[in-house]
Amino acid sequence: MHSGNGKHDEMDRRAIACCDQAIIDAGLADDHALQQALHAYFAWATTTTMARYDQSADDVPDGLGIPHWSWDGLQELK
Secondary structure, three states: OOOOOOOOHHHHHHHHHHHHHHHHHOOOOOOHHHHHHHHHHHHHHHHHHOOOOOOOHHHOOOOOOOOEEEOOEEEOOO
């Protein structure tokens, strides 16, 4: 869905800022571990996974796995 739309660094920064504000609005800012984990996941997904195939949706390979994220960050797929 996000592939083939070109680079959009400014939109990515704004989306991450919106996510951070949503964490605050939801009352989760006092749980620093949760806040950090949610921010890290969203920032990673926005700037890497969703930005990986920016030139064309046809570049996306078939059979990609869904990354697993935990409290420790990105986990290796097994």
